Amino acid sequence: MHPASFGYQAPGSLQEAFALLQEHGEDAKVLAGGHSLLPAMKLRLTQPEVLVDLRRIPGLDGIRVDNDTLVIGALTTHTEVGTSEDVRRLLPGLADTASVIGDLQVRNRGTMGGSVAHADPAADLPVTLTALDASFVLASAAGERIVTADDFFVDFFTTAVEPDEILTAIRIPLPSTPARTSYAKLPHPASGYVVVSAAAALTVDEAGACTGARVVLGGVAGTPHRATGAEAALTGQALTPEVMAAAAEQAADGIDPHADSYADEDYKRHMTVVYTRRAIEAAAARG
């Protein structure tokens, strides 16, 4: 199975890449790991005229701690995120998320930038990055802008990235009181993508009370969904099993998940509660 014919460019700098994107407009597509784009091109779901491969552009990969921010280059692979000691130590929920994407070979090629730019509603990283209050650095010939997760994920497979822009990095705040982070996923038994999932980031004071909670759901909407009811039910409370279970019960409020051939709406709602509880308990236990 071959994709339709296309032209291929691997520019050595961002400036050259911007020029190519301007020249070709909507006919061009950026290529990162190719693990969403190439399968779609093989099925002729998309037929770009030109691929602009980012792999030769320096500075787009790698993970670094920049004061109170963890900066992850767009080309950093899922394997690199999942096995990074910095990520494991600072944000274990993010390391866990990267480690359950697809399979070993997929994680060796797929990138964080590609995953969020693709914005599959059944993807893992958008859920956790929203819980971690990440922001996204979008660069173009006109300069740079930084977009928050709420503004970045617009709809199914739709983000704030304009055709002439390249996502260069993902920035995750590292507050002085570190959040306890976790991710719980119900994978589809055949595809491995999300049926439902939940990411939690909780801050807890010395007395064991929750001082801040972000709980985000995957698989239940076109974009990552903030479970605000669950967040409110945790905030200010001691994280007892009863409080956590009651908060998880709130997670299914206000969601309208799509039924598919594997999971109907009721099942997804029920699993949303189960996986939210698991995510909250796992985060609380991280201490």
Place this chain on the structure above:
Amino acid sequence: MEHSALPINVTVNGKAQAAEVEPRLLLVHFLRENLGLTGTHVGCDTSQCGACTVHVNGLAVKSCTMLAVQADGAEITTIEGMADGPVLHPVQTAFQEQHGLQCGYCTPGMVMTAAHLLETNPDPDDDAIKHALEGNLCRCTGYVNIVKAIRWAAEQMRGQHASS
């Protein structure tokens, strides 16, 4: 629209290869058709089965989901590059000794993924082996002997390491 061929330089199983390829040529077809290395199989062609797994710069990847032009400058190892002359790689010997195959269609990919796993984790438990094999499908064995073979290979390789 036809697009002109592009030059690539890769090292495959230790041998430098220069070629001109169409941008849409997949790495798996480059290996099988241009270089005649047909040990790398195409099982699904939809990135699911792992029969096409090769190593690119030391990492296991699905060569049906990578363009040959993306591999420009890379070091590639295929199943044909695993044995050292007549001496099989310990993972290959393990599949033979532990009956880790039936029809053998999935085996090259299984061996390449297992070899990658053992390079990063010399002593994996069964769960780690199963997690690593999530991207490799076998329609014959039921996986039990594949997991056994990889455990056996790990022991052999740790033994070799200790005695050398």
